[in-house]
Amino acid sequence: MPKRYGEMSKDMSDAVLVTGGAGYIGSHATLCLLEAGYSVVVLDNLCNSSARSLERVAQICGRQPHFVQGDTRDTALVEQTLKDHNVSVVLHFAGLKAVGESVEKPLMYYENNVAGSVSLCKAMQAAGVFNLVFSSSATVYGEPETMPIDEDCPAGVPTNPYGLSKKMVEQVLTDLAASDDRWSIALLRYFNPVGAHESGLMGEDPQGIPNNLVPYVSQVAVGKLAALQVFGDDYPTVDGTGVRDYIHVVDLAKGHLKAIDALKSRKGAHIWNLGTGVGYSVLQVVKAFEKASGRDIPFNIAPRRSGDIAECWANPEKAKAELGWVAEHGIERMMEDTWRWQRDNPEGYGV
Numbered sequence: 001m002p003k004r005y006g007e008m009s010k011d012m013s014d015a016v017l018v019t020g021g022a023g024y025i026g027s028h029a030t031l032c033l034l035e036a037g038y039s040v041v042v043l044d045n046l047c048n049s050s051a052r053s054l055e056r057v058a059q060i061c062g063r064q065p066h067f068v069q070g071d072t073r074d075t076a077l078v079e080q081t082l083k084d085h086n087v088s089v090v091l092h093f094a095g096l097k098a099v100g101e102s103v104e105k106p107l108m109y110y111e112n113n114v115a116g117s118v119s120l121c122k123a124m125q126a127a128g129v130f131n132l133v134f135s136s137s138a139t140v141y142g143e144p145e146t147m148p149i150d151e152d153c154p155a156g157v158p159t160n161p162y163g164l165s166k167k168m169v170e171q172v173l174t175d176l177a178a179s180d181d182r183w184s185i186a187l188l189r190y191f192n193p194v195g196a197h198e199s200g201l202m203g204e205d206p207q208g209i210p211n212n213l214v215p216y217v218s219q220v221a222v223g224k225l226a227a228l229q230v231f232g233d234d235y236p237t238v239d240g241t242g243v244r245d246y247i248h249v250v251d252l253a254k255g256h257l258k259a260i261d262a263l264k265s266r267k268g269a270h271i272w273n274l275g276t277g278v279g280y281s282v283l284q285v286v287k288a289f290e291k292a293s294g295r296d297i298p299f300n301i302a303p304r305r306s307g308d309i310a311e312c313w314a315n316p317e318k319a320k321a322e323l324g325w326v327a328e329h330g331i332e333r334m335m336e337d338t339w340r341w342q343r344d345n346p347e348g349y350g351v
């Protein structure tokens, strides 16, 4: 008999599979799940992470997730893992996320992100598991004409293979849910995840020079990088620099637990934005980081980065109404927690 999540007992005796659970967002979600009493199995190939993140999870909450080092494209392994651990719901974070790299290596991105998601769904179907929460991205909106962005805003055309891979997986999952009403699927469109756990023990650990603003700024603050390049100061925004909706990673992780609950009474595929509804410019972020860290962040104005949009922030009302979720932490707290993690772990999980 296939397991129906809506009929699952409240004692959470069934487990959650977290693909990509050793990574930045997945490790924070794993911690939240364990703290809420779930059993957790992490499946991660460690291509962009360290299993040390999971040791830190255990250090914080006193509980360990099961860890399987493996790949979402290994359908047989995923099916066996689902069965072995009596999994009833999957949080699917595993994937590659570097926009520039996706332009250079599109096949790698489509294979990992799209084929990996298809493989996961085949394994879930074979194991009789039909509850899935997918890590999508605001990048699927492309360049919307009005702000804030709500879920009814038509998906635009992402300008790179990474964004297109997210859009494709959303389509695959929407078609899958339409084909078989056993599926309950959440498509969570994240805005810009930043921050770290308040303990300073867990955070984002990018390999090489960071592509994203907040990890770059924090490495300038700690002295690993000399100065920030601000990509354009001639956008039609508050101060000419790009505006984004930054969201604390712990708020984001909590949104996944709310999505698990919401799927219990919903069939089909459902889209929810996870953002704060507030936008900050690059220079406002720099100022907030300087305040949180007490360090100067030298910066230069550089040309616009190809593919960037001027501004992007969420209308988070649907998640509030349907998930009962709102982001609790503001920009100050995001920067304080990022700084604590960076200051205490200048080499990330490497030391």
Ligand code: NAD
Residues within 6 Å of the ligand: 019, 020, 021, 022, 023, 024, 025, 026, 043, 044, 045, 046, 047, 048, 049, 050, 070, 071, 072, 073, 092, 093, 094, 095, 096, 097, 112, 116, 135, 136, 137, 138, 190, 191, 192, 193
């Ligand atoms: P991350 O790179 O820190 O985590 C991804 C994890 O997946 C890593 O631990 C990596 O080793 C693992 N992985 C990659 N391919 C795998 C595979 N085929 N099989 C098993 N494990 C695999 O990234 P993150 O920031 O935690 O992002 C998590 C998810 O959220 C990704 O799908 C990403 O695209 C999405 N997302 C991230 C952001 C962001 O800005 N961080 C924004 C929107 C959406």
Ligand code: WQD
Residues within 6 Å of the ligand: 097, 099, 136, 137, 138, 139, 163, 191, 192, 193, 211, 212, 213, 214, 216, 228, 229, 230, 231, 232, 241, 242, 243, 244, 282, 305, 308
């Ligand atoms: C934020 C702002 C930059 C770096 C990307 C992906 C998106 C999503 C999140 C996964 C922009 C400016 C940045 C720097 C800068 N990922 N900036 N100097 O571009 O909103 O989103 O990450 O789904 O798909 O595209 O985030 O942090 O790179 O940039 O001036 O060194 O900071 O121009 O205005 P972005 P970001």
